[in-house]
Amino acid sequence: MDFTHHVVNHHAVMKPSLLILIHLSDASRANIEAVFDVVYVPDTGQHDAAIAAHGETIRAVLTNGTIGLSAAAIDRMPQLELVSALGAGYENLAVDHARARGIVLVNGAGTNDHCVADHAFALLLAVVRDVPQLDQATRMGVWRDTLPLQSSVSHKRLGIVGLGNIGEKVARRGAGFDMEIGYHNRQPCEGSPLRYFDSVQALAQWCDLLVVATPGGAGTRHLIDASVLEALGPQGFLVNVSRGSVVDTAALARALTSGTIAGAGLDVYEGEPQPPEALLTLRNVVLTPHVGGRSPEAITASVENFLGNVKRHFAGEPVLTPI
Template sequence: MKPALLVLIPLSDASRASIAATFDVIYAPDPARREAALASHGATIRAVLTNGTTGLAAADIDRMPQLELVSALGAGYENLALDHARSRGIVLANGAGTNADCVADHAFALLLAVVRDVPQLDRATREGAWRDHLPMLPGVSKRRLGIVGLGQIGAKLARRAAGFDMEVGYHNRKPRTEARSLRYFDGVVALAQWSDFLVIATPGGVATRHLIDEQVLAALGPQGYLVNVSRGSVVDTAALARALAGQTLAGAALDVYEGEPEAPQALVGLRNVVLTPHVGGRSPEAIAASVDNFLENARRHFAGEPVLTPI
């Protein structure tokens, strides 16, 4: 008999079919179906698949007495009740690294789009404008790139930056011994002062809420650009809107923002911001890798082995 799995996030038919080979899948990717699933199947559920945004609350954990494995599909897990789950002896896993290439690719796409003003140039071209009547834009190569959070995504950003002949600095809780070729900063403000472009790749959660605040944006300065592919909570949206509107920051490109899925109204009317709807980690390849990672973690857990990517 296959163990019961509660899936709290949208999945494609192909992903669901792949998971159904191992689990009795209870698909509940919205609040109404979640409530119905917990009411009907809570007593038999042994595993939950969610993500950092959707999370899993302590109250819902308590409605599943047989729950023994909770996994976030991607790397993020900021809305999982970790301590409560651990107090129950529940194994926690995530998809660390499975979409890192995709996120790093998207971060550079955003950086190039905002610095080279691609959305505005596209619009101007469609309206019949020619280059002689448009402002000259800065380049990206041979500039200074600051990375906040040198995890798997941050490390891949640094590798891509090398292809642009960029000088790379980073801030982490502590220096990475494997990143000796990169310049370490022990504070975000100092990193921002040094950087031309600041890319945010740090985890979300209480510890990093509004880490990128008015002081950091001021340090980045009127020629600086901000890119966020981590979590919307890391950036103070109101401070960012003021900096962009007041031109004390040259531009920003965000794949994530506070109040998702609604885009911040303070930003949508500004021409020096590029917005995408939290798609940085989404590609067929990345999703397939994340699902495969979850299934391998599940196989290991139910075989009595340690999971590959524990939280």
């Protein structure tokens, strides 16, 4: 009797406790549960209660950039030693606070870049070629002669805000459309043949199609504002696959309504998961519910990356994708 009890306890000690704060598929969870004792709390409304109940024993947390992990939450987990964002973004993670406590921080850099870049182009093509509206018209029996002509995408000027892993892949796709490509970063990228613009305004003024692929967080909040949209102009289109906070939604609604810009494709918006009220009635905007980084391939890669990081960490080795 005593012996079995001992074995069970010993086994429990072997698997570190992991708090998961995001929604995962059953398959992803099963892969993770092979390695961890999992406390799974996909409902944000229950995060505080879960941390109150299990905080003492938690050694790792899996979250994402949008949900993040606050300094207060970190302080309620005395044994916490690793925090992971599943995707690339980590804007709501209390990074400095975690570092001060010696907590290892990792993200999913590189796991879904192709997927996000694909989606950026899906939105770009959909809004420039008016795909959703044409689909509706066709179903209603409307023939092309009564519909307005839509611009080509090839040979246009493509502006990329944030030439990181994703921005670079957007640029490669743009090259396939024979586009002229320019970008804005805080500093020019060494060795990049692409045209650099030192302000978002200047880039917007130059380009026809502006794709936003910059990290979220305080530093980029409302980077795309009324003045940038004004510079993009009445033939210009905006696509945002980064974070909702980067675009001033109210300014965008005004620009789309008044013809200041031609259209927009958004995978992200302020106030997620609520859809952006001000944009819902506009016909020149295409909306998707923050799925740019989500595909079976991308999710599998990000879960594998997470497991690779934690296995290395708990074996005392350096992690693969540190923040």
